Amino acid sequence: MTDQDRHPEDTRAGIERSALLRARELVDRMRSLYRELEDATGAPVVMHRALAVIAAEPGMPASKLAAALGLQRSTMSHVLKALALKKWIERRRSDEDQRSVRVYVTTTGRSMLQATAGRVAGVLQRAVKQLDERQLRELDQSLEALLGQMAPAKPVAVRASRQRVMRGGGTPGR
Secondary structure: OOOOOOOHHHOHHHHHHHHHHHHHHHHHHHHHHHHHHHHHHOOOHHHHHHHHHHHHOOOEEHHHHHHHHOOOHHHHHHHHHHHHHOOOEEEEEOOOOOOOEEEEEOHHHHHHHHHHOOOOOOHHHHHHHOOOHHHHHHHHHHHHHHHHOOOOOOOHHHHHHHHHHHHOOOOOOO
């Protein structure tokens, strides 16, 4: 079979085009869902992600939460401060180590999770869970290869600070 006999979507260029369109569609869908959630709740998606993780493991130390979300400790501190101001979480010092802060979802926070469940938080996770093991492995390997070809993202703290400045805001909770 020659290149002329193939359908355009069977060529390398056609496959690249299709993959790029699908990747852009995924990014656009997630961005739209995140915007919807932020508009509905007045809180950035990172706060909702943190709240969901805290609800799944009440009493989680703040340091473990930061690691679970891939956030720097200073950024995690700002997120926790903002969550506490909204009364979505409660921070408590550990009895064993007063330097350690443990976080718990409040009744208000649980209500927020219930009100937003299924809208955005978990949409991607639920979609990934629907893949069979072979598809999941392929997705994981393909995303790893793709991300390996891209420059690393700037640390979340830098992006968050820049976004606040761009919006004319200051540090959350101040």
